[in-house]
Amino acid sequence: MTTAIVGAGGQLGRALTARLPDAVALYRADLDITDPAAVGSHDWSGVDVLINAAASTDVDGAETPEGRVVAWAANATAVAHLAAAANTHRMTLVHISSEYVFDGTVTDPIVEETPLCPLSCYGAAKAAGEIAATLAARHLVVRTTWVMGDGDNFVRTMLGLAARGVSPTVVDDQIGRPTFADDLAAGIVALLGAPSGVYHLTNTGEPASWADITRATFTLAGRDPADVTGTTTAAYFADKPHAARRPLNSVLDLTKAAAAGVTLPPWRESLAAYVKLELGR
Ligand SMILES: NC(=O)c1ccc[n+]([C@@H]2O[C@H](COP(=O)([O-])OP(=O)(O)OC[C@H]3O[C@@H](n4cnc5c(N)ncnc54)[C@H](OP(=O)(O)O)[C@@H]3O)[C@@H](O)[C@H]2O)c1
Numbered sequence: 545m546t547t548a549i550v551g552a553g554g555q556l557g558r559a560l561t562a563r564l565p566d567a568v569a570l571y572r573a574d575l576d577i578t579d580p581a582a583v584g585s586h587d588w589s590g591v592d593v594l595i596n597a598a599a600s601t602d603v604d605g606a607e608t609p610e611g612r613v614v615a616w617a618a619n620a621t622a623v624a625h626l627a628a629a630a631n632t633h634r635m636t637l638v639h640i641s642s643e644y645v646f647d648g649t650v651t652d653p654i655v656e657e658t659p660l661c662p663l664s665c666y667g668a669a670k671a672a673g674e675i676a677a678t679l680a681a682r683h684l685v686v687r688t689t690w691v692m693g694d695g696d697n698f699v700r701t702m703l704g705l706a707a708r709g710v711s712p713t714v715v716d717d718q719i720g721r722p723t724f725a726d727d728l729a730a731g732i733v734a735l736l737g738a739p740s741g742v743y744h745l746t747n748t749g750e751p752a753s754w755a756d757i758t759r760a761t762f763t764l765a766g767r768d769p770a771d772v773t774g775t776t777t778a779a780y781f782a783d784k785p786h787a788a789r790r791p792l793n794s795v796l797d798l799t800k801a802a803a804a805g806v807t808l809p810p811w812r813e814s815l816a817a818y819v820k821l822e823l824g825r
Contacts, residue, residue, distance in 0.1 A: 545736075548591045548635075550577055550626070551598025555693030556640060559729035560597055572598070577622040584625070588633040593736060595638040596626055596677075599670075603644070603788045606666040615665055620672035630680040638732060639677035641687045641742075642670045643720070648791020653751075655797045656687075656742045664788035674742070685742040686732055689794045692818060693725025699815065702758045703822055706765040716755035716774030720794030721746045724814040731806050738804040744796035749810035751795045760812060764819040 551557045552569035561569045568591065576582055577598050588594070599619050600606065606615035623639060630637040644667035645660050660671040674685050692699045699722065705712050723746040731745045752760075759769035781787045798807065808814075 545592045546590050547593040547595060548588070549595045549597055550575055551596065554597055554599070554601075555691055555695040555697065555725045556728060557597035558694045559725035560595060560732065563726070563729045563733055567595075577626060578617040580625045583622075583629050584632075586629070588629055588635060591633065591635050593638060594626060594630055594635045595640075595732065596623065597640060598622070599640070601666075603664060603666045603790075604784075604786070606664065606669065607786055607788050612665050615669040616672070619666070619669035620676060623673040623676035624679065627676050627678075627680040627683070630683070635680075636682040636684065636736070637677055637680035638684045638686065638736070639673065640732075641674050641677075641685055642667070643687060643689045643791060643794045643796055645671040645674060645687070646791055648718075648793035650793060653795045653797035654744070654793065656744055656800055663791060666788060667791075681740075683740050684732075684735060684738060686728075686735065687742065687744050687796060688723045688728055689720045689746045689796060690722040691725055691728065692722050692815075698722070698754065698757070699761055699818060700822065702761045703765055703819065706762050706767045711771040711773070712758065713773045713775050713780070714753075714755040714758045715777050715780050716753040717776050718790055718792050718794060719751045719753055721749060721751055721796075722757055722811050722815065723747050723808070724811070724818055727808040727814055731801065731808050734806045735801065735804060738806075741800075743801045743804070743806075744798055745801050745806065745808065746796050746798065747808045747811035747814055748798060749812055752811070757815070760815055761819060764816055765823065 605611035
């Protein structure tokens, strides 16, 4: 089986490329997925599986007039170009999405069939991208949450604050699970044979708030977790009127992927390994 990975330079793209060393890794400089002519004329011959790890992930930037255009081009329209290529070349399209396609108002873990109901421009574009991905005859749409890998991410930022002696105030009413890019990449590879459809895939373990994750990170970094103060989303964003609205419940139900034989490790285990690696850099 030959796999191509678009968005190979991102957090997930790097993890997938490391896990699939024989895959064709396409960086943005190799293929801009928003360019329909480039996607259409790319040499896909011999490729069976096309994994789309590319996205515009600037959630707040997507609320600006310029950012909205970028978000829709990369996260929605481009996915239609990839789906068309997948159909022409008989590839399975694996597309990565986000729990931001939901408003997070349900209190239980969110199941795959929940109606799309995004709060933000990023979420709306990701929702449109999912719909575009399902136009590929064979497709897997993998929704995930709170990705931590080799790139700018929340845990890296908190480690920086911990090292600089900062005692941060962090939102404690958004609940979810961090997902480590290496685990997610392994899970996606393990799902490849599953029937077409939407799958939720995050690390497992007790759901936690951003403040809980910061306290766990601080502890692992040798700081006192009591140095982390919790606050509400409303209070945190009170002076950031242009920030994107975030779902309060980001907890995805993982039963369907588990039934397909794919369960990721508990997030606290992967956080410990991640922090160890980051502190050793
Ligand atoms: N990060 C999260 O917390 C999170 C949460 C839930 C779901 N997700 C989803 O998970 C997937 C992977 O996210 P990630 O954290 O790995 O994202 P990331 O680190 O921001 O990487 C995205 C990659 O896509 C590339 N890209 C952007 N526009 C492109 C274009 N037009 N053509 C080709 N490549 C392009 C970027 O290139 P440049 O570096 O040149 O911009 C970057 O390498 C995305 O679908 C994202 O929506 C992420």
